[in-house]
Amino acid sequence: METYVDLNDAWMIAFQLQAARLNGLLKRSVVALGLGKESDDGGGYRWTQTAEELEQQARLIRFVAPESPGVAFFGKWKLKENDCPLTDEQLDNICSRFLEMQTDDRGLKPELLQLGRVFTESYDSPAIFCSSSFVLPHFHSGHDGGQWGESYQPPVARVLMMNLGNRGAEGVRVQLRDRQKGVWAAGPVDIPARSVVVARLPILPGKDFWGWGGTSIMEVDAPRSEVFNFLDSRHHGKQSLE
Structure with missing residues (x-):
């Protein structure tokens, strides 16, 4: 599931994960995060650029959908093209810890925790x-x-x-x-x-x-x-x- 957003639109990550769950695909679904930014002719919108952002996105995935087996990336070359601070070493480090990250609220920023709870709450009404x-x-x-x-x-x-x-x-x-x-x-x-x-x-x-x-x-x-x-x-x- 390709998702080209920064933390301002993290809801899109949670939305796609729950859609995969409802369709019985979650255990085979991996979020692919865009790195760097969109091309200028496409708007130049910001994607994931720092280790802190990536860490928060990974923890949100673990909170909303611990069954998801991993995380992927698109646009790794865009990090250097756009002088982004996220390094290869940081990418490897976060990926190596992904399945070890807690699936509770530890490490999530309050606004992302609130978002995660909205998507994981049990609703009796529609x-x-x-x-x-x-x-x-x-x-x-x-x-x-x-x-x-x-x-x-x-x-x-x-x-x-x-x-x-x-x-x-x-x-x-x-x-x-x-x-x-x-x-x-x-x-x-x-x-x-x-x-x-x-x-x-x-x-x-x-x-x-x-x-x-x-x-x-x-x-x-x-x-x-x-x-x-x-x-x-x-x-x-x-x-x-x-």
């Missing part, structure tokens, strides 16, 4: 976890009768959502809003208990797909449910769980 970062256009694969990359008609947005609660959530109303152009997709979603779904939201007449890279805002109306709606800090600023 507990919906979502993010506009997981919104994509619904397009052809090239093997389904359409040309690769061509949008299905009528156009829809594909939205990944997760319910960590022990009860299903029915009739959830979801809409996607661009901060300048307004709501551009909306529709109802049902999410069974302890499951991950990919909802299809119709794109509204006269609108287009305006949600690349988590730039839009997801609005969720789910009565009698807890909703944890995460935003990409690169577009919306750092988020508090309070």
